[in-house]
Amino acid sequence: MDKKQELMNAAVHLFSIKGFHQTSVQEIAYAVDISKGAFYKHYDSKESLLVSILKRYQAETLQGLERLEIEEDLSPKNAFAKKLAYELESILADRDFFIMVFKDMPTDGNEQLTSLMQEMRSSSSKFHKKMLLDAFGQRIEPFLEDLTTVVEGIQKEYLITIILENRQLSIDKLSRFIASSIEAITLQLDEMEAVFTKTDDNGFSIDSLFGDMETKIKLYSKNTERMLESLNLLSQELQQDEPREFLIEALTDYLSQEKQIEKEVLLLKNHR
């Protein structure tokens, strides 16, 4: 077999166990029965080996995703579940790679590495967005980014329990569970508000701002009682037909004393 491929395989395995930095070039070389010096005839550095590994994986998964497109005449939800199952199964087939990425990646400094990781994340996200639109229709569009985050978060968390805690779960059950969960959420979207908003401004909500301030006051303020009372009064006054400007001025100034909510108070001022 190609020595470069052998080196990659050995490296992924070692990286997944000990992490990138904790694995020496010597260990990798010895794992394929060559010396440390010989390693550098194949790769310029340990980092370039890592780059090759990422590129190989990227190429493989791109192939896999393209092959996947061919799907039968299932219900949209079941098709979604099937795609998820394939994805999960392929990740588990390369579980060393998955663990390696989670262990310790030296993204800092190396331009090429950072952009490769970025590319992989974004193509995965694109893939999930397409899957979601195919399964649940255009009407989920305002929540697309949120639903993608939800799918990816759930998926990752289950993968971690399967791989790191070595629990054996049925991928079929899991993918159907995730599909049903996402469907359940889509059924309630009418009563929900998206977290990700197109521009920072469109999504502005006075209620959320007050909610955020309340939480922060309770967590950080040494003067919780007074701050909360001021916040309440401010909220009430703003709901009046003709809010008294001096009172609003006074209360916002007072609230600004608390540095943790300074930013929120400023936002509030700018938005009326």
Added chain:
Amino acid sequence: MDKKQELMNAAVHLFSIKGFHQTSVQEIAYAVDISKGAFYKHYDSKESLLVSILKRYQAETLQGLERLEIEEDLSPKNAFAKKLAYELESILADRDFFIMVFKDMPTDGNEQLTSLMQEMRSSSSKFHKKMLLDAFGQRIEPFLEDLTTVVEGIQKEYLITIILENRQLSIDKLSRFIASSIEAITLQLDEMEAVFTKTDDNGFSIDSLFGDMETKIKLYSKNTERMLESLNLLSQELQQDEPREFLIEALTDYLSQEKQIEKEVLLLKNHR
């Protein structure tokens, strides 16, 4: 201020940027204006400093969670959202710590570190389980482990986008979104099947087993067509009133050729 505390603060910050292994004791020491030698008068090693950091965080969050119990007369769902908001806000207040844990943790080898991490994960999971039961009642119990995984996955994924991609989302909106999503799922539990099952055996499902085999065949087999046909025939035969034993024997043997599904075939044999 206490030099030990100063060292911890500096260390968490550096670890969050460069990772544990990539940060030297010298850097940590210089950050608080002492020499490398002086560092070792405060801590036995870099690892013992890390242990102290984890213990301090553990103590702080335990305090925080206890303070949190006092909640008002909100609807169960809104109370759930509020608790989530507090939790998210406290994590964001210690964002360096969160990033550090995600970057590169040397859990290998060090017994104390591994068990500390384990403790923290399990107390976080206990906390979420209690939150879920309080909000959605005892009837979700069969799905408790799944719902916990879902909550923690979603939470983590949003935190990553907020912190690592530096996106500014409203915690209030986010916590309400997560609460509504979980509620939406709980409304559909009757039509769903749990992924985590009490014992490995109780959760056994012939359908899932066939689903898993189908996925694996499509992904790995060089003989996809024939294997799938055999699988289908086997499934049909098993549904007959009087399955022909010789045929089942023949088909399972045939399917066992594919090493990737050997385990599943064996499971199937043992379960009839």
Added chain:
DNA sequence: GTCTATATATAGATAGAC
């Protein structure tokens, strides 16, 4: 408790013979 100097180990990478 703080410093400088040092011990010891090991990393990544190169040189040059075969």
Added chain:
DNA sequence: GTCTATCTATATATAGAC
């Protein structure tokens, strides 16, 4: 392409003076 020997840098940790 492979080896051994070596260079250079840097890490953790200790010793001993102040």
